[in-house]
Amino acid sequence: MSDRPPFDSAFFRQVLGQFPTGVTVVTAAGADGPAGLAIGSFGSVSLDPPLVMFMPGKSSTSWPAIEAAGHFGVNILAEDQEQMSSLFASKAGDKFAGLEWTAKATGAPIFEASLAWIDCEIDRVSEGGDHWIVLGRVLDLGVQREDVGPLVFLAGKYGSFHPLG
């Protein structure tokens, strides 16, 4: 049996892109300043103990600083934070320049405009192909805004959430 799957990476992306995600910016207080990247692969894992997860790619330039810090903060982006997502999906030199943020207990930066936040310590890092699977223990969390809904990402496009009922 061949190891080659019966599809190419473009088709894999197209099919998996049919699954909508929220958008987060995962941050940490790195040794050389704040670090962060846009992450869609965020999810809640366990209530007792409280665990969440996200999956940074092995080519991420921000992940090594986050891993070395031993903690991370999750900014759940609001529907008016598309620019924030694009900035943190880039490889810009100082992504934090001019942004308003406060440090939570771990030191992780949380933006004033984020919908909600989760402050975590890294519990475990496992390998998942060309990504890492990062499990975080939740130390503290909160909702900052009630006025807007979440930013949503589907098939390469941003949108917002509209309840059916």
Ligand SMILES: Cc1cc2nc3c(=O)[nH]c(=O)nc-3n(C[C@H](O)[C@H](O)[C@H](O)COP(=O)(O)O)c2cc1C
């Ligand atoms: C909506 C959205 C979701 C993303 N989700 C992930 C993700 O789950 N894992 C990942 O490694 N990169 C993800 N990215 C891409 C990274 O943000 C991008 O590769 C970024 O350049 C990484 O920055 P860094 O090199 O500073 O770590 C996502 C980008 C966008 C726009």
